[in-house]
Amino acid sequence: MSDRLVLLGTKGGPAIRPGGPWPTSTLLELGGRMIVVDCGLGVTRGVTDAGLSLKALDLIFVTHLHSDHVLELGPLIHTAWTAGLATPVRLFGPVGLNRYWQSFVQALEFDIEIRILDEGRPDLRALVEVVEFGEGDVLHDGDLSVTALRVDHPPVTECFALRFENRGTSIVFSADTAFFPPLADFARGADILLHEAMLAEGVERLVARTGNGARLREHLMASHSLASEAGTIAARAGVGRLVLNHLIPADDPDIGEADWVEAVRKTWNGPLTIGRDGLVVTDKGEDAP
Numbered sequence: 001m002s003d004r005l006v007l008l009g010t011k012g013g014p015a016i017r018p019g020g021p022w023p024t025s026t027l028l029e030l031g032g033r034m035i036v037v038d039c040g041l042g043v044t045r046g047v048t049d050a051g052l053s054l055k056a057l058d059l060i061f062v063t064h065l066h067s068d069h070v071l072e073l074g075p076l077i078h079t080a081w082t083a084g085l086a087t088p089v090r091l092f093g094p095v096g097l098n099r100y101w102q103s104f105v106q107a108l109e110f111d112i113e114i115r116i117l118d119e120g121r122p123d124l125r126a127l128v129e130v131v132e133f134g135e136g137d138v139l140h141d142g143d144l145s146v147t148a149l150r151v152d153h154p155p156v157t158e159c160f161a162l163r164f165e166n167r168g169t170s171i172v173f174s175a176d177t178a179f180f181p182p183l184a185d186f187a188r189g190a191d192i193l194l195h196e197a198m199l200a201e202g203v204e205r206l207v208a209r210t211g212n213g214a215r216l217r218e219h220l221m222a223s224h225s226l227a228s229e230a231g232t233i234a235a236r237a238g239v240g241r242l243v244l245n246h247l248i249p250a251d252d253p254d255i256g257e258a259d260w261v262e263a264v265r266k267t268w269n270g271p272l273t274i275g276r277d278g279l280v281v282t283d284k285g286e287d288a289p
Contacts, residue, residue: 002282003029003030003166004029005192005194005243005282006026006029006280007276007280008022008043008046008050008278009022009024009041009042009277010024010246010250010275010279011040011068011246011247011251012024012196012249012250013068013248014040021247022040022042022046023040023042023069024038025039025043026245027050028164030164031142034056034058034059035164037060037061037062038061040067040069040071043072044075044080046278047076054080054083054085055083055085057085057089060090062092062094063094063161063175064094064153064156064158064175065093065097065158070100073101077089077124078111078112078124081124082115082121085127086121086127087127089127090128091130092139094132094133095134095158096158105125134148134160135149135160143166145164146162147165148163151178151183152177152178153177156176156223159176161173161175161183162175163186163187163190171191173194174193174230176196178223180233183233183237185237187233187239188238189237190239191239191240192240192243193234193243194243194245195230195242195245196225196244196248197230197248198224199259199260199263203220203248228266229267231268234268235268241272242264242272243275244273246275260274261274
């Protein structure tokens with residue numbers, strides 16, 4: 001299996017709208033490992049649409065506990081279990097992730113128990129190992145290593161960029177963050193930097209449509225990166241390709257790919273991908289969904 005990055009959901013924020021993209025989730029196939037990063041709504045269908053069996057679920061990483069990154073985590077694992085998952089799954093995330101998982105299996109206790117008894121399934125609760133991490137080394141497993149960097153996503157303090165490395169290939173996820181210069185050192189020389197991005201001109205229409213007004217605007221501007229700022233991080237890090245993801249706004253009919261390109265080209269002249277659901281990115285470029 002060749003290495004590839006599949007953008008399953010590319011929208012920033014938890015709301016979904018008719019015909020629009022799904023919230024954040026990504027599939028990373030690296031060194032023969034199946035890795036899911038973040039689990040917003042739609043992740044389960046996204047993984048299967050990418051051509052993978054849910055029974056192959058292996059490693060899951062959650063960058064932080066906002067709902068657009070964790071809402072479908074439990075359902076993803078449970079659905080994989082009903083599809084025949086019988087091998088261990090390791091789940092990595094910040095402090096609080098174990099509480100989420102324990103609460104989920106408690107809520108599904110009736111279904112889990114009856115399927116064990118009636119269908120002869122292994123105990124789902126025994127298949128999942130939850131590892132809560134902080135900044136620094138997260139995982140060393142064969143040739144795969146994962147490190148984390150705490151980023152700036154107020155008011156959430158436990159939010160982490162992730163760097164995946166395997167035999168000379170490196171992929172970095174910015175997670176949700178305001179412009180954060182230390183991220184450039186963390187992403188130094190990465191083959192791909194997957195960075196969140198926002199367009200200021202779309203924020204006013206977004207807050208008007210959502211209804212939270214000034215308070216939502218204040219959060220967005222304090223907690224997320226403009227597309228040009230993502231370009232600055234990519235340029236300082238000297239990455240091979242910048243992929244814009246977690247787009248804000250992602251479903252504004254007046255904003256198209258050309259607007260994102262124009263914004264990021266102010267600071268980044270290298271290979272560039274504007275994320276959209278189902279897009280496959282490899283070291284050779286991108287393939288249409």
